[in-house]
Amino acid sequence: MFIGELSRRTGVSTRSLRYYEQQGLLRPQRRASGYREFDDSDVTVVRRVRILLAAGLNTDLIREVLPCMTDEGAVLAPICEEMADGLRRERDRLTSSIEQLQAAHALLGSIIHAGEAISAEAGRNGQ
DNA sequence: ATTCTCACA
DNA sequence: TGTGAGCA
Numbered sequence: 196m197f198i199g200e201l202s203r204r205t206g207v208s209t210r211s212l213r214y215y216e217q218q219g220l221l222r223p224q225r226r227a228s229g230y231r232e233f234d235d236s237d238v239t240v241v242r243r244v245r246i247l248l249a250a251g252l253n254t255d256l257i258r259e260v261l262p263c264m265t266d267e268g269a270v271l272a273p274i275c276e277e278m279a280d281g282l283r284r285e286r287d288r289l290t291s292s293i294e295q296l297q298a299a300h301a302l303l304g305s306i307i308h309a310g311e312a313i314s315a316e317a318g319r320n321g322q
Numbered sequence: 323a324t325t326c327t328c329a330c331a
Numbered sequence: 332t333g334t335g336a337g338c339a
Contacts, residue, residue, distance in 0.1 A: 199324065209325085210332060228339080230325055 198223075201233045205241040212241070218254035220244050220261065239266055246271050251289060256281055 202209045215221045216231065221240060223231035243264050247257045260282065263275035273279045 197325070208332075210334085213326090214332075228325080229327095 196233050196235075198231050198233070201237060201241065204238050205245075207241055207245065215241070215244060215254075219258050220254060242266075243271060252285055256285060 196204075198209045198212055201207075202212055205212075212221065213231075216223060221233070221237060221244075223233045223237070226232055240261070243261060243266065244257060247260070248254075252260070260273075260278040263273060263278035265272045265274055273282065
């Protein structure tokens with residue numbers, strides 16, 4: 196099938212599909228016309244890519260882990276050890292990001308409250 | 323009608 | 332990633 200059909204069957208824009216190819220996530224054949232030729236298996240590949248993308252993985256990691264995935268329905272399951280390892284590292288990165296955001300969130304909150312306290316005091320002093 | 327590449331008011 | 336241009 197050509198890119199248009201794959202796009203319709205996956206709900207992913209042709210723009211994204213070409214981008215995925217650039218990132219090495221899809222390797223369609225090429226017709227003499229230059230048109231990309233995808234096969235049915237690419238439909239499931241695209242679905243997996245979307246899931247991994249939604250999980251916050253970048254295309255580099257997806258490229259590595261993609262060949263080690265199984266389509267257990269709507270859920271993706273790891274098959275190789277290398278993959279589970281890469282995923283664990285990604286999960287740790289997320290944990291770190293979450294902690295930094297929580298710290299920033301708490302700090303911002305304290306600054307806001309400090310400002311409110313000052314305003315309240317100014318009010319009591321008839322300012 | 324479709325896809326392709328390239329570039330960005 | 333979207334979008335439009337100019338081709339094939």
